[in-house]
Amino acid sequence: MxxxxxxxxxxxxxxxxxxxxxxxxxxxxxxxxxxxxxxxxxxxxxxxxxxxxxxxxxxxxxxxxxxxxxxxxxxxxxxxxxxxxxxxxxxxxxxxxxxxxxGDAVEDLHQQTVHQAIEQEHLDPTMAAQDGTSIAACSSRHRMVNQETLQKRQAILQSAIDGSAAQEALPKWVPPTPNGRLDLAERMTTAAEVLAERICQNAAKRSGKRKDPEKIQVSLTDPIAPLGRDKFKVYRPLYTIQYLVDPVSHLIVSYGCEASPVDSGTLAPMIDKTQKITGGRLKTVLADGGYCSILDLRDAQERNVELIAPPSASGTSRRSKSLSGEDQIPREEFTFDASANSYTCPAGKRLAYKDREKMARQGGRHLYQFRYQCDASHCQTCPLRSRCLGGNGPRMIKRMEGEELLEAQRLKMSQDDAKELYRLRGQTVERSFGDAKGNRGVDRFHGRGLARARTETGLLTLAQNLLRLDNLQQNAANP
Incomplete structure (x- = not known):
């Protein structure tokens, strides 16, 4: 036609x-x-x-x-x-x-749209707000198996492929056609590899963080999809999408889709992707506390990008009980001396450096945790002993490598100009996710695998941007 x-x-x-x-x-x-x-x-x-x-x-x-x-x-x-x-x-x-x-073209089409918006001065590439959201994978949350069940199913499926099993004895999950069985066998092979890697990662964790290997599972319909809780607290296979959005035009500058149930570790890759699209013009990123760990602050500094985000509070907000039953004197009341590499307690006693421990972080990275301990004789005769000690041993303070970055970030975020900028974040990126889920019905991917999930994320982003860019162009032509 x-x-x-x-x-x-x-x-x-x-x-x-x-x-x-x-x-x-x-x-x-x-x-x-x-x-x-x-x-x-x-x-x-x-x-x-x-x-x-x-x-x-x-x-x-x-x-x-x-x-x-x-x-x-x-x-x-x-x-x-x-x-x-x-x-x-x-x-x-x-x-x-x-x-x-x-999938091979959608990223280029997105970049064309962003370049067009920059040239027409509808988009300022120097600042963007980042956030992520989880989307259910194209996979059933009721068909997840552990290693033992997977091995049993592989044996049954192989007997069906070889023809050594009677047709009437096969369970209903075995596909009726040869091609279907071969396709399932391929997915089971991938699932076995993914599951073995997850078990290996679990074994490398500290004993307190380690799960029972029998409870580690994988999806047979989409083995690559990690397992996690979505926004409705439902445990299922899912992918996480990331947006970097211009806070003024609300155009999506860059996007990502990863096989991860969490946002951590995505800041640096998204900054790098955005800099490639904008020609290195990104200067400021607005984000929530999930993107403000020590490693995130380091990554932002190395890329000459200012991060406006409240620092992660892990390890600083917990309150232990002292011998008296009161809240233990918090670490914030101990003074750190960087030149002497030691702490001074509220009673004026020195906590000397004791040792360090290597702590694993997202993406195979790590940080060292340093431990500082007071002399036992000082603690036993200290007037603050009942409020300071949590047990019979001397007081110990833990400090992460690079924690001075968090302290500087807390100071920066207490200033009025940083607070004013940070308010833009929720008004910006949450609006894009609200449009995706509320107006475009995005609650689940339709294609299996990470490649298709990325293609669908790209098409969603392109559709949202074209609609928003058209609105900006019409308003500019008819103010």
């Missing part, structure tokens, strides 16, 4: 200027299509034009329909989708294939 077709013109007359279909049409037409054309370069027979297909996909994302099966139906019955797709009605398999192909 070319644009000269009467049917196309008839549908066009029905669409208002602010319809999502018109917004997608004019915004995608401003992008360089070479990236899309390369997806099909030298591949088999003539393919559908990828530009109309992309327009339909982005329109469907804005409407909250993210399944390729839904796109196939919409292309047949939805007039707006027919107008965008110029009458294309690809088969369902074609839509699934197109989604997978887009």
């Amino acid at each position: 070319p644009e000269s077709d009467s049917r196309w013109k008839e549908i066009e007359k029905k669409l208002p200027e602010d319809d999502h279909a018109r917004i997608v049409e004019r915004q995608v037409n401003r992008l360089d299509r070479n990236t899309l054309d390369l997806l099909y370069k030298g591949v088999g027979r003539d393919a559908y034009d990828p530009v109309p297909l992309l327009k339909i996909v982005l329109y469907e994302y804005l409407k909250g329909r993210r399944s390729p099966a839904a796109w196939e139906e919409e292309a047949r019955i939805n007039e707006a989708a027919q107008w965008l797709g110029r009458g294309y009605t690809p088969a369902r398999r074609t839509w699934y294939d197109f989604r997978d192909r887009l």
